[in-house]
Amino acid sequence: MSNRHKKGDIVNSLFWGTLILLIGVTLLGVNTGYLSSDVWGNVLRLWPVLLIVWGLNIILRNTALQFLTYLSPVILILAFIYAATWAPVEDESGGWHLPMFIGLSGPESRDIVECTHDYERNEDVHKLSVELDLGAASVTITPSPEDAFVNVEVKANTGEPTVNFELDGNTLNVYAASPHRRGFWGNIKEEWSVQLPKDVPLAINLDAGASACELDLEEMLLSHLDIDAGAAAIDASLPAPDVEGYTVNIDLGASDLDLAFPEGTPLRIESDSALSTTNFKQAGLEKADGYWYSEAYEPGTPFVDLSISSGVASIDVTFY
Numbered sequence: 001m002s003n004r005h006k007k008g009d010i011v012n013s014l015f016w017g018t019l020i021l022l023i024g025v026t027l028l029g030v031n032t033g034y035l036s037s038d039v040w041g042n043v044l045r046l047w048p049v050l051l052i053v054w055g056l057n058i059i060l061r062n063t064a065l066q067f068l069t070y071l072s073p074v075i076l077i078l079a080f081i082y083a084a085t086w087a088p089v090e091d092e093s094g095g096w097h098l099p100m101f102i103g104l105s106g107p108e109s110r111d112i113v114e115c116t117h118d119y120e121r122n123e124d125v126h127k128l129s130v131e132l133d134l135g136a137a138s139v140t141i142t143p144s145p146e147d148a149f150v151n152v153e154v155k156a157n158t159g160e161p162t163v164n165f166e167l168d169g170n171t172l173n174v175y176a177a178s179p180h181r182r183g184f185w186g187n188i189k190e191e192w193s194v195q196l197p198k199d200v201p202l203a204i205n206l207d208a209g210a211s212a213c214e215l216d217l218e219e220m221l222l223s224h225l226d227i228d229a230g231a232a233a234i235d236a237s238l239p240a241p242d243v244e245g246y247t248v249n250i251d252l253g254a255s256d257l258d259l260a261f262p263e264g265t266p267l268r269i270e271s272d273s274a275l276s277t278t279n280f281k282q283a284g285l286e287k288a289d290g291y292w293y294s295e296a297y298e299p300g301t302p303f304v305d306l307s308i309s310s311g312v313a314s315i316d317v318t319f320y
Helices: 003-031 039-045 047-060 066-085
Strands: 113-119 127-133 138-143 150-156 162-168 171-177 190-196 202-209 212-216 222-229 233-237 246-251 256-261 267-272 286-288 291-293 304-309 314-319
Touching (some): 003 047, 003 066, 039 047, 047 066, 113 162, 113 171, 127 190, 138 202, 150 162, 150 171, 202 212, 222 233, 256 304, 267 314
Parallel strands (some): 127 171, 127 202, 138 190, 138 212, 202 222, 222 246, 233 256, 246 304, 256 314, 267 304
Antiparallel strands (some): 150 190, 267 291, 286 291
16 A cells, blocks of 8 residues: 555544544533533534545545645634534524633623522422433532422523523412523533422423532432433432322432431332442342342332443442
């Protein structure tokens, strides 16, 4: 094989390798909250750059100017940086603006916003459904004081969060989301404090992103818990099952998960965590038919049905 053909193979490897790497880095930035999902719209607007670079590689291959094709990875990197930081994005009003970039977003964009949202006790509320959509935040969920019902407090330097209450029949739907950041980098601060009642059946859907979560749910009437996390740290104290039991579904990336249950909790775990470390055996759980069971588990009785799917995570289960 000639040197020119060898160089052509190297250029192809650099081109496709760089493209795959940039897509992966962008996905990681979006999933962890450091990049807005708007970046994909900006990347699609710049797709002609991909064709131009690819075409130049084909034209210059096996010519005296083939050395110029080594610039293709650099051009791709610059295009992705432009898409993530400077390419205009459309806001909700239909206007256009430049995303904020590290060090260039202005001091006012880093001011701490503090807000409190309350929902007073209502006799019509018989169930609670709570959805938290977070990026990179610190969040605690604790029981409400006796004189309160639902309380959400937020301190953030990323803008105004979204908190909505909607009564649907006898179910109160609570939706809370991190501010929608467009290309916001740097020292992100979001602190969420959520207080929920202990005497109302409760379902929680938590999209944790790259958050640090402390969930004190041991006194609550939990009916369902769903956690979707990327690179998060989650410490949760969960209740014993009531007469109907409850389900917990957890989907993790590279996260640290600690779950605590009352001593004697009937527990069944289905775990798809081949690359993760667990302490199930050390915690006294026994494996049979593809599940892990606590000593208190008995077929036909209420139990906690726990399903865990993870990438490379650390998973610990303890009993208190």
